[in-house]
Amino acid sequence: MNTDCIDPIVGGILAGWRYDISGIAAAMRGDYEDHLATCEHCRARQRFHRRIDIGLLVLTSLSAAVFMGAFVAIWYFATHFGLRHSFAFELLAAGGFGISVAMAIMVGITTPAPLVVKRAARQKARLVHDRLPEEIRSRIPEEVRARIAGEPPQ
């Protein structure tokens, strides 16, 4: 489905922000929120961009984990079996790990992906919480309960 933007000027501004209005002051956000609520085109684009953000975050985190695993494996084989040239491989794996972490941090800073993940995690926690029997639920500390519900702790 491919609908056109109902207000290309506002849509253009939103496109420039990659449809991320989380960094904009609440007072200025209203018009853009209204537009996203009414414009199917921009809402679809927003979903698409957030999916890319999450994908990048997952990919860079996975990449860091793989390099970390490679480093540990090389180190293990080098110490137990005397692997040759292991230092060069270790350096390579450590470098890959460092670059992956740096990229993951960059994605985390420049996109609202952490916010989206946090919101999804909270939603999931709320779902689990709602299914718990009352006697267990009442034992969960008040502060944790408030965090799951998304209210600031008193």
Ligand SMILES: [Zn+2]
């Ligand atoms: Zn639009």
